[in-house]
Amino acid sequence: MATSTLTLNVNGTTRTVTVDPNTPLLWVLRDTLGLTGTKYGCGIEACGACTVLVDGGAEKSCDMSVTEAVGRKITTIEGLSPTSTHPVQVAWIAKQVPQCGYCQSGMILAVSELLKSNPKPTDAQIDSAINNLCVCGTYQRVREAIHFIAGN
Amino acid sequence: MNQIATPAVARRGFLTGALATGGGLMIGTAVPVSGRAATVTTKAVTTSAVNAFVVIGSDDSITILSSGAEMGQGVLSSMPQILAEELMVDWTRVKTAPAPSGAQYLNPVTHSQSTGGSNNMRSWFKPLLKIGAAAREMLVRAAATSWGVTVDKCTVANGVITNTAVTPNVSLSYGAVAAAAALLPVPQSPTLLSATTGYRLIGKPILRPDIPSKVNGSAIFGIDVRIPGMVYAAIKNAPLAGSTVKSVGAAPSGSQAVNLGDSVAVTGANTWAAFQNARSISVQWTPPAGTLLNTSAAIDTKLVSLIASGPAAVGEKVGDLAAAMAGAKQTVSMTYDLPYLAHACMEVLNATANVTATSCEVWAPTQGADLNLYTAMALTGLTADKITIHPTLLGGGLGRKFEQDFVAQAIKASQALGKPVHLTWSREEDFGHDLYRPVQKSKVTVGLDAGGNILGWNNRIAAPSVLQTHFPKYVVNGLDTAALAGATGLFYKMNARLVDYAMLNANVPVGFWRSVGESANVFVIESAIDEVAAAAGKDPLAYRQAMITDSCALAVLNAAATAAGWGTKPAAGHARGIAVYYGFGSYVAQVVEIAQATATTIKVVRVCCAIDCGQVVNPDTLIAQMQGGIVHGLSAAMWGQVTFANGAASVRNFNNYPLVRMPQMPKVDVQIVNTPGAPIGGAGEAGVPAVAPALANAYFALTGTRLRKLPLLLAPAPRYDD
Numbered sequence: 001m002a003t004s005t006l007t008l009n010v011n012g013t014t015r016t017v018t019v020d021p022n023t024p025l026l027w028v029l030r031d032t033l034g035l036t037g038t039k040y041g042c043g044i045e046a047c048g049a050c051t052v053l054v055d056g057g058a059e060k061s062c063d064m065s066v067t068e069a070v071g072r073k074i075t076t077i078e079g080l081s082p083t084s085t086h087p088v089q090v091a092w093i094a095k096q097v098p099q100c101g102y103c104q105s106g107m108i109l110a111v112s113e114l115l116k117s118n119p120k121p122t123d124a125q126i127d128s129a130i131n132n133l134c135v136c137g138t139y140q141r142v143r144e145a146i147h148f149i150a151g152n
Numbered sequence: 153m154n155q156i157a158t159p160a161v162a163r164r165g166f167l168t169g170a171l172a173t174g175g176g177l178m179i180g181t182a183v184p185v186s187g188r189a190a191t192v193t194t195k196a197v198t199t200s201a202v203n204a205f206v207v208i209g210s211d212d213s214i215t216i217l218s219s220g221a222e223m224g225q226g227v228l229s230s231m232p233q234i235l236a237e238e239l240m241v242d243w244t245r246v247k248t249a250p251a252p253s254g255a256q257y258l259n260p261v262t263h264s265q266s267t268g269g270s271n272n273m274r275s276w277f278k279p280l281l282k283i284g285a286a287a288r289e290m291l292v293r294a295a296a297t298s299w300g301v302t303v304d305k306c307t308v309a310n311g312v313i314t315n316t317a318v319t320p321n322v323s324l325s326y327g328a329v330a331a332a333a334a335l336l337p338v339p340q341s342p343t344l345l346s347a348t349t350g351y352r353l354i355g356k357p358i359l360r361p362d363i364p365s366k367v368n369g370s371a372i373f374g375i376d377v378r379i380p381g382m383v384y385a386a387i388k389n390a391p392l393a394g395s396t397v398k399s400v401g402a403a404p405s406g407s408q409a410v411n412l413g414d415s416v417a418v419t420g421a422n423t424w425a426a427f428q429n430a431r432s433i434s435v436q437w438t439p440p441a442g443t444l445l446n447t448s449a450a451i452d453t454k455l456v457s458l459i460a461s462g463p464a465a466v467g468e469k470v471g472d473l474a475a476a477m478a479g480a481k482q483t484v485s486m487t488y489d490l491p492y493l494a495h496a497c498m499e500v501l502n503a504t505a506n507v508t509a510t511s512c513e514v515w516a517p518t519q520g521a522d523l524n525l526y527t528a529m530a531l532t533g534l535t536a537d538k539i540t541i542h543p544t545l546l547g548g549g550l551g552r553k554f555e556q557d558f559v560a561q562a563i564k565a566s567q568a569l570g571k572p573v574h575l576t577w578s579r580e581e582d583f584g585h586d587l588y589r590p591v592q593k594s595k596v597t598v599g600l601d602a603g604g605n606i607l608g609w610n611n612r613i614a615a616p617s618v619l620q621t622h623f624p625k626y627v628v629n630g631l632d633t634a635a636l637a638g639a640t641g642l643f644y645k646m647n648a649r650l651v652d653y654a655m656l657n658a659n660v661p662v663g664f665w666r667s668v669g670e671s672a673n674v675f676v677i678e679s680a681i682d683e684v685a686a687a688a689g690k691d692p693l694a695y696r697q698a699m700i701t702d703s704c705a706l707a708v709l710n711a712a713a714t715a716a717g718w719g720t721k722p723a724a725g726h727a728r729g730i731a732v733y734y735g736f737g738s739y740v741a742q743v744v745e746i747a748q749a750t751a752t753t754i755k756v757v758r759v760c761c762a763i764d765c766g767q768v769v770n771p772d773t774l775i776a777q778m779q780g781g782i783v784h785g786l787s788a789a790m791w792g793q794v795t796f797a798n799g800a801a802s803v804r805n806f807n808n809y810p811l812v813r814m815p816q817m818p819k820v821d822v823q824i825v826n827t828p829g830a831p832i833g834g835a836g837e838a839g840v841p842a843v844a845p846a847l848a849n850a851y852f853a854l855t856g857t858r859l860r861k862l863p864l865l866l867a868p869a870p871r872y873d874d
């Protein structure tokens with residue numbers, strides 16, 4: 001396996017990694033950088049557990065090679081707020097959204113992106129923007145928490 | 153087939169141990185907390201294990217351990233909540249942690265540390281109150297002794313003990329006396345303060361302490377465990393269940409392959425590399441001998457013959473069925489079909505093991521810490537005191553993480569490689585090598601009198617047996633009582649009845665799935681009752697109201713119906729269906745409202761659920777469990793199925809296993825019905841079973857067409873890609 005040394009910008013910090021350049025960003029975050037908040041669910045862009053923000057946009061990190069991430073600003077759940085007080089995180093606690101919690105890093109990042117572009121989404125807009133899988137079935141509370149943030 | 157490797161002798165030994173300790177009241181001995189000694193010193197803070205569940209720091213930190221597996225149902229909060237009631241501490245200061253494997257943590261009723269069957273609250277409610285009270289009394293006694301006063305001069309609130317014998321009063325915090333308290337004898341009959349004051353915490357929607365870690369990425373699931381010196385590994389399971397490894401080809405460059413007997417573990421520089429290596433390595437397998445029944449069409453044919461005739465084990469027999477049927481004015485007969493289902497936990501199977509010549513540590517998202525211990529003992533030959541199982545958070549369990557296969561593989565790989573191994577299943581392995589919820593056919597024949605009363609009820613169930621493969625000693629004369637769960641002891645008026653079971657012996661691995669036997673049988677019964685109501689010309693609600701003999705069942709039925717506006721005309725193109733059952737110690741009724749979406753599809757608009765689970769510990773968690781259970785039941789009812797071609801599962805990833813997503817989420821409305829003084833019931837599984845029959849019944853109300861086969865496939869599969 002040929003490795004390359006790449007420089008990444010993760011949560012505002014410059015990180016240098018030496019990995020197979022084809023490695024998906026997900027696994028560099030989790031296994032190389034120890035940022036295990038980003039989760040593996042499917043590896044084929046079908047669940048959203050691995051969602052991170054790339055230059056502010058929600059992206060699935062399981063199907064993006066680490067090479068594609070070079071030169072871009074990566075934000076993981078660990079970097080969303082230094083004090084864990086991003087409005088989505090606050091609302092998630094207030095509304096007790098997570099059950100097992102496994103999908104929630106991806107869910108929270110996807111919602112944070114939605115609210116940036118649309119601070120008061122309707123249910124229909126939430127439905128079309130958020131397609132993360134939550135096997136525990138927290139969807140109703142996700143909706144309630146989004147409306148709570150929006151002040152609806 | 154993968155089976156649980158539990159040495160019966162060890163199991164019995166632990167059972168006795170649990171009884172001897174009064175189901176957890178083994179207090180005052182050194183108790184390992186996550187593998188650390190009972191008393192440890194960090195940064196000048198001393199922590200003392202007052203008992204097996206309560207660890208108090210000299211800084212007044214309070215940690216309460218939960219012996220339940222936290223898989224989303226909130227047991228890491230609700231068990232400590234019960235204990236904290238009697239410990240008299242400020243809940244906002246309480247931290248909680250999963251208990252390691254240990255005899256002190258065996259469920260006092262099941263004598264196991266496994267979480268399943270919605271059992272924790274039911275078994276632990278009273279013991280946890282006692283354990284909390286005993287710890288409080290030890291702390292008070294330690295304080296009283298230091299003051300030279302009797303305990304009746306002491307009051308306690310929010311983790312502070314006050315000496316009222318002196319003026320002004322003086323106080324000591326729990327943290328100040330914990331070390332002394334830990335040395336005191338354990339009161340065996342502590343006084344429950346809540347018995348006179350009522351509950352302070354229990355029944356309140358308190359915030360779960362595990363949730364903050366689940367919004368900032370710091371929660372540690374099994375897949376997140378990292379141990380110094382560990383290697384990443386992935387699994388390659390045998391394509392055909394029950395096969396053994398014949399030979400293993402060369403490991404891809406830079407990796408190592410370990411022959412585990414029934415599977416192969418392959419290492420990699422990271423998990424992704426290990427996945428690639430496991431996929432590419434060539435392995436020759438020896439398939440199981442004999443003719444295998446592992447193709448869906450052949451399994452179906454066999455089930456058809458099993459329900460038609462032939463021997464069956466009797467699960468319930470009341471009265472003379474033949475005579476009752478002979479006297480019937482009308483007989484209706486229906487056959488229902490249920491598919492194999494996958495668990496599809498959000499977190500794939502994984503485990504981390506570190507085995508040395510003298511020790512074994514395992515970190516796993518497990519529903520069965522005690523079973524993991526027995527597995528580790530059997531594989532390593534080490535005694536229990538040399539083994540520590542660290543249960544982690546579970547990204548869903550659903551019955552799958554009760555199994556031992558993935559844990560055994562990690563232990564064997566660590567043994568072979570001589571270093572810590574973090575083993576992960578790819579999603580494709582997870583779907584393809586599940587122990588599936590059993591397929592089932594049920595034939596229900598009902599004889600009615602002229603008024604629609606049930607004279608005779610006959611339910612022949614044909615299905616594989618989970619008990620046969622997991623706990624064969626509990627299968628007596630071919631009867632798997634778990635397969636009949638929810639099908640016997642019905643609360644409907646019926647004279648003669650016969651419920652029997654014909655075991656299907658197929659070569660597809662089966663296991664427990666959230667809501668177990670009820671997941672299938674409640675669909676059958678509540679569909680059949682609806683059909684009987686229609687045959688009798690009665691409204692489905694009115695018929696149930698007239699036929700139900702149990703006031704608690706009636707109460708939830710009426711609560712759900714009222715919330716749903718039953719009796720008012722639904723909106724144009726809408727219809728409602730209802731179902732009610734008793735299971736896991738709880739009564740649940742659900743009304744599903746659907747809307748015609750296109751000529752051939754429907755949309756589930758709303759689900760009104762009523763539950764009576766007796767004493768509620770945390771109503772917000774209970775509501776969450778109903779919401780989640782309904783989603784789980786709805787996904788399965790709509791689209792859930794796994795079929796097999798020569799043992800190969802049809803499903804390999806979320807792209808062909810449709811599950812409810814945001815756009816398919818109906819509005820869920822939960823009523824909590826309370827029967828004062830009722831025993832505590834379960835919640836984790838209770839929300840699942842009634843959804844499918846209520847949905848099929850709604851479809852009948854909408855269209856006049858009766859659907860007896862799951863999945864219903866009444867809406868397009870949710871999109872899975874952005």
Ligand code: FES
Nearest residue numbers: 041042045048062
């Ligand atoms: S792991 Fe990336 S979408 Fe599922």
Ligand code: FES
Nearest residue numbers: 100101134135136
């Ligand atoms: S909270 Fe468990 S999968 Fe979403």
